[in-house]
Amino acid sequence: DSIWQMRAAAFEGQRRAILVTFTDLTAVEEANQIRRDFVANVSHELRTPLTAIMGFIETLRGPARDDPGVRGRFLDIMEREANRMVQLVDGLLSLSRVEVDERVRPTTPVDLKALAEETIAALEPLAAQGNNTVTLHAEPGNWIVPGDIGQLHQVLRNLVQNALKYGGPDKNVVIALHPAQFDVALRATAVRIDVQDEGPGIEAHHIPRLTERFYRVDAHRARTVGGSGLGLAIVKHIVNRHRGRLAISSTPEKGSTFSVLLPQE
Numbered sequence: 001d002s003i004w005q006m007r008a009a010a011f012e013g014q015r016r017a018i019l020v021t022f023t024d025l026t027a028v029e030e031a032n033q034i035r036r037d038f039v040a041n042v043s044h045e046l047r048t049p050l051t052a053i054m055g056f057i058e059t060l061r062g063p064a065r066d067d068p069g070v071r072g073r074f075l076d077i078m079e080r081e082a083n084r085m086v087q088l089v090d091g092l093l094s095l096s097r098v099e100v101d102e103r104v105r106p107t108t109p110v111d112l113k114a115l116a117e118e119t120i121a122a123l124e125p126l127a128a129q130g131n132n133t134v135t136l137h138a139e140p141g142n143w144i145v146p147g148d149i150g151q152l153h154q155v156l157r158n159l160v161q162n163a164l165k166y167g168g169p170d171k172n173v174v175i176a177l178h179p180a181q182f183d184v185a186l187r188a189t190a191v192r193i194d195v196q197d198e199g200p201g202i203e204a205h206h207i208p209r210l211t212e213r214f215y216r217v218d219a220h221r222a223r224t225v226g227g228s229g230l231g232l233a234i235v236k237h238i239v240n241r242h243r244g245r246l247a248i249s250s251t252p253e254k255g256s257t258f259s260v261l262l263p264q265e
């Protein structure tokens, strides 16, 4: 108070204006917190497999040196852990690439039906492993959207991979293409791609958090099925870059549907 009075007195009689500025630091602080969490998460995710690999090296040097059976098993585990790290680094690179050009909307015409067929063919071996089928439902129609073919391929691949990974064995995964309709949220005419599984579903309170980096419903289970926890974060960023939206709905015990809406014009 006294400072204000002194200042007011100093300016008295002089035609001066006082400019008071307030800066809201909440958003800056939030961004800093997100960055700190991110670095902590990445470090943890990389450290876990590294610690495991180092532990196995130690054992291979010592007690397991002359036991070919143990050696083979340990090498398998080390390979799996190293693969996990490769997946994580690949995921981080994809994420940062998408973030860099998120402001630039891609415009190359992409045929979503052809892309879905390619995805199914590419994931055939993974589907066969779990005795799953992946089927495409699409009426004749216009499935062309402006986009980045590589990134849209990644969206479909991540969603179908998740449906296979989390859906469980002997189940059917459906990719359904729905013709363009006006979408109120997007205020645009958008094609919808649904990826549906018949898996255990996801409890409602997890759904809003699934696209956070490293968020996993069941960390232990997710570790055994593999994955980096970045897949849906990447999907969300790619869909945002295409000015579309991702909607997730799920019924426990029945299955989940991940819907991607992409504006057609």
Ligand code: ADP
Binding pocket: 158, 162, 163, 166, 167, 197, 199, 200, 201, 202, 210, 211, 215, 216, 217, 218, 222, 226, 227, 228, 229, 230, 231, 232, 233, 256
């Ligand atoms: P990741 O699969 O590498 O763990 P994602 O970002 O792709 O990471 O998925 C985040 C989490 O969302 C998964 O760990 C899993 O718990 C949950 N999830 C994703 N897709 C499905 C699905 N189709 N059914 C059930 N849970 C799912």
